[in-house]
Amino acid sequence: MKRHLLATAIALSFALGAHAQAPANGSEPRITMQLKGGWRFHLGEAPSAEKVDFPDGNWAPVTVPHTWNRVGYYTTPSPDRVNTPDTINKTQGTGWYRLSFTPSGDFKGKRAWLQFDAVSRRAEVWLNGQYLGRHEGGFSRFRLDATAALKPGAANLLVVKADNSKPAPGSTTADILPLAGDFFVHGGIYRNVALIATSDIHADMLDHGGPGIYATTKTVDGNSAQVQVAIHARNSSSRKNKVTIVTRLVDATGRTVAEGTQSANLPPGETVKMEQPLSVTHARLWQGTTDPYLHDLVVEFQDGRGQVLDRVTQKFGIREVRVDATQGLILNGKPVRLHGVGLHQDLEGKGWAMDETDIAKDVEIIREMGANTIRLTHYQHGPTIHELADKHGLILWDEIPLVSAWTPPGKMVATEGLIANARRQLQELIKQNQNHAAVVTWGIANEVDFGSTPVAPFIGITSGSDPAPLLRELRALSTAIDPSRPTVLATCCEGGMFGDAQIPIVATEADLGGANRYFGWYYGKPSQLGANIETLRAARPSQPLAITEYGAGGAVTIHTDDPLGGPVDARGRDQPEEYLSYFHEESWAILGARTDLWATWLWNAFDFATLVRKEGDAQDINTKGLVTYDRKVKKDAFFFYKANWNPAPTVHITGRRYVNRAYPVTHIRVYSNAPATELQLNGRGLGVRRDCPQKICVWEDVLLDQGDNAVAAVGLFADGPVRDSVNWTLDAGSARAFRIDSGALVAAPSEHGRFGSDAFFTGGTAGSVQPASGYGPPRPRKVVNGTADTMLISTYREGDFTYRLPMADGTYRVTLSFLEPTAAPGERQFDVLANGEKKLRSLDVAALAGAPMTMVSRNFEVKVTGGKLVLHFTPVKGKAIVSAIAVEAI
Structure with missing residues (x-):
């Protein structure tokens, strides 16, 4: 059985340009013409650009998929950088597209449809000067009836106005989700476009961009299965028609394994909905990554002479899924431990305009890691990733772009327009992806529970506004459309991470629970994750729970000698690659041992573009990906998961990019x-x-x-x-000395030789006199007097602590540098011992400095025997402290 041309539009897009088309023949009642090349583009307003005689000769030639945006770049110099400060384009506004194309004469007498797989975030469409309509939502497929405007066999002009303006009251996008989010909303026609011809009798082409046929596995009993197919038959003609509908399930060898036939009278201009049960004996099931077996679901509409008026083919996997609070996800009666990644749809240099090859490469990288599930965040992703997930057995979480904010700025409730848009995007998400075996749940929201946390004002959340009513409405809508799949949402804040902030409890507004948790990054320590999971489980023991995000930033050009040497800067530059590895090692030690979570998704597969970050070695990039934005570097943490998740032989030395070492x-x-x-x-x-x-x-x-x-x-x-x-x-210099930047996760530069980050210590805590990075603009740096090495001396270790340095026997000079951050003279006094010998007694940094924020240095000689130098900082009054240590051979 040949696959229907509509279903193979993606494969055809490699070969077909704007003026090429699939041949019309007796076996295929539909004609599909890909509209990829030959477009002209203009960024900005262009009055009257929809008119046929508008001059566009000076517009830029482009190919679809296309976006005008280029966002995010790495700040470290490299000759192969794709995005640089000179190539960035963050424009959020209007872009115009015009295409002249000639469909064949075979389109004559057919019903013609323009299909857009996505236009961000608002689209208006004209054909030959006639306004066809608009679509609001940047992530889903939509179709427009182009029959009356199309001129078969002649030149046609297609005009599209794309608008990715940031939502604001009174704007064209005010009621289009998302309102917020830690990702950049690119503009343009960034997925494929096609012209499709059908007969007047067709599987409903206007059913929210869906295929018009929807199959569900009702039961699996041993080797047999019951499949229910919902068929939406549309009669676009002006007279009544009687049709015969033949539904078949065809295996990979071409053998029909189940078939059903029924007749229907279709009134003019109406859609008739029918159900067709199919019984499959000796069914081969879709078993996830172990055996992702797919059938073809084929539905034909025939007239009284047996002529095929329309045919739709969809890939379909027969499987039964349920999610249990203690056993997790159960696929065809067997528990499957799901571990995977969150994913955004952007790539350096292309933004959201990724083609099928780009997406396939991403999937291969994810599979190499050993993941068996992907959370498609934070919006509907395109058909390619869904088809690849079906093919490879990767379990998918789909979701709509209801992210963080659900009301206009300063408002307590969502507008009617926002509610309608959320409903429409959810309907489109479900209709367009319902036949995919890989999809197991519909996500109705992400992190709408910031409440009164410090984060809320930066998102635009009004204190006291309640997302629950909207969530209930979306849950009911999802269940009504597709009762076979549960709803889910991801929460951010329940469980005390933000002190006494008021947090709305929204987890109960969905069937399944998901929690985004960043212990060891934005708050707390990685070891606290387990206790928080226990709190969530105790609150709702009967609701299945997943960890939907956990992660940390990691810059491949920034390094540390010890990931515990100082505080990580979650909103700033000190984000070494080694801390990313430490974070995931510690987090997976907790998550990997749990059997009561139905899934875990780390954040994120790849670095991605955003406008709210100046962190690590990047500008406008979230660096939590395990692979860089350009896909050129797999970070060390990638191989940690590969070694644990993928049975293929893996050997990977960490710290490989920390080439020039600070310590011997x-x-x-x-x-x-x-x-x-x-x-x-x-x-x-x-x-x-x-x-x-x-x-x-x-x-x-x-x-x-x-x-x-x-x-x-x-x-x-x-x-x-x-x-x-x-x-x-x-x-x-580093071979003959130990120079330690105490309290620093990333060593500061110095005029007195190469220093390493804090290492070789036991006890004490790290601190800094510099203000921590946070939300909003960076705070000004304080100056340390008495030194040119302000940042080196700004950090410190304090308490009762010891440094143990493995060193060759010999005589060394020890230089210690101090800064008093808070204490007045007499409030802090301490001794310094070297291999048990007291070298400094009752040191009072504040008294010795004579002024605030002033460096004090002391040095002494020490003889090392036995291959170890032990420096013990022991309090006499208050806490001991040190900012820098230099041990150099004499």
Whole structure:
């Protein structure tokens, strides 16, 4: 059985341009013409551009998919950067598109439809000067009846006005979701466009962009299955028609495994809805990643002579899914542990205008990681990702763009327009994706429970406004359209992360629960995640719960020697790649051990564009992705999950981009799922680690060589060794000294040699005299007197703490630098001991400085024997403190 041309529009788009079309023949009642090339584009207002005689000769030639936006770039110089400050375009407004095309004469006598897979975020369409209509919502397919305006066999002019203006009261997009969100809403015709011809009798082309046929697996009993097919038959003619509808389920070999036939009288200008049950014996089920078997669902409309008036083919997987509060997701009677990623639809250099090849590459990267599920956030994604998920067995969460804000600024309730738009986008989401076996749940909202948290004012949430009524309406609508799938939403804030802020409890407004939790990033520590999950489970023990987001930023050009050396800057620049790895190691240690979560999705698969961030090594990029925005770098944390999730042999040395090392001694970490892993340094064997916990193999206190260091890890698998290697360097200055920026996660530059970030410590807590980054503009830096190294001295470690430095025996000079952040003279006093010998007594930094924010330095000599220098900072009164340590050979 040939697949219907509409269903294969994506495949055809590679070959067909604006003036090419699929051939009309007796086997295919529909004609599909892809409209990709030949467009002209103008950014900005263009009065009268919809008119046929409008001059567009100076407009830019473009190909669809297209967006005018380029947002987000990495700040570190590189010759292969796609986005740079010079190529960025953040314009949110109006863009015009014009296309001249000639459909074949075969379109004559047919019903013609223009199909747009997405235009952001508001579209108005004219054909040959006639206004066809508009669509509000930037993520879903829509169709317009072009029959009266189309001129078959002649030149036609298609004009589209796209508007991605930021919603504001009184604007053209005021009532179009999303109102907020940590992602950039690109503009343009960023998915495919096609002209489709059908007969007057057709599966309803105006059913919210859906195929007009919708199948549901009702029951699976052993080897048999019952499938119910809803058919929306449309008669667009002016007279009554009687049709025979033949419904078949066809397996991958072309064999019909179930069939049903019925007749229907179709009144003129109306749609008739019918149900067709199919009984499948010896059914081969869709089993997720283990066996993603797909059938073809074929529905034909025939006249009294048996001529096929319309045919629709949809891929369909027979499967039964339910979600249990304790067992998680159960697919065809068997629990499946879901672990995967959240996903945005953008790529550096292309924005949202990703083609099928780009999306396929993304899916392959996600599959390489070993994920078996994707949360499609925070809006409806296109047909390609859904088809690939069906093909590869990846479970999908779909959702609409009801993100954070649901009312206009300063308002307590949503407008009627916003409510109508939310309903329409949900209807489109469900209708267009209902036949996909991969989709298991409909998401009705994300993070609408910020309440009175400090975040709320930046989103535009009015204190005391209640999202529950809107959520209830959307839940009821979803259940009415598709009762076979549960509703779900993701919450942000329940559980005390924001102190005593008033948080609306909205989790009960959906069938399934999902929680976005960032312990160890925006608040708390990673170890606190488990307790928060227990709180949520205790509040609603009968509701299935998932962790829908957890993650941290990670810049591949920023590094730390110890991820616990200082506070991570969730809103600023100190976001080293090593902290990202630490965060995921700690978080997965908790999540991977739990069997009572129906799914977990890390945030995010890839770095993506936003306008609210100046963080890490990027501008307008959220760096929580495990792969960079340009897909060129898979961060270390990617391989942590690959080693744990993908059974394929994996060996990966971490810290590979931290090439120029600050310390002569380091721990070397390798992600390996080998039974045994061997490490080598410059050809010397450093030992073997076996069955490493969490697939993390560690060699502690490895002494690096001055100059080049070739590090190799060899995983000893049953089928043979797998090798990974990196090259690091250690300059002469760092080889002979330990210079520590105390209290710093990322070492500051210094005029007195290369410093590393805080490391080798036990005890104490990190602090800084500089104001922490937060929401809003950066706060001004304070100046430290008595030094040019303000940022080096600004951080500190305080308390009762010890540094243990593995060093060669010999005589060294120790230089300690101090800054008093808060105490008055006499309030803080402490001793400093070196290998048990008291070198500094009752040190009072405030008294010695004589003025606030003034550096004090002290130095002494020490003789090291036994390969270790132990510096102990012990309080006499208050807490001990130090800002920088330098230990250099004499």
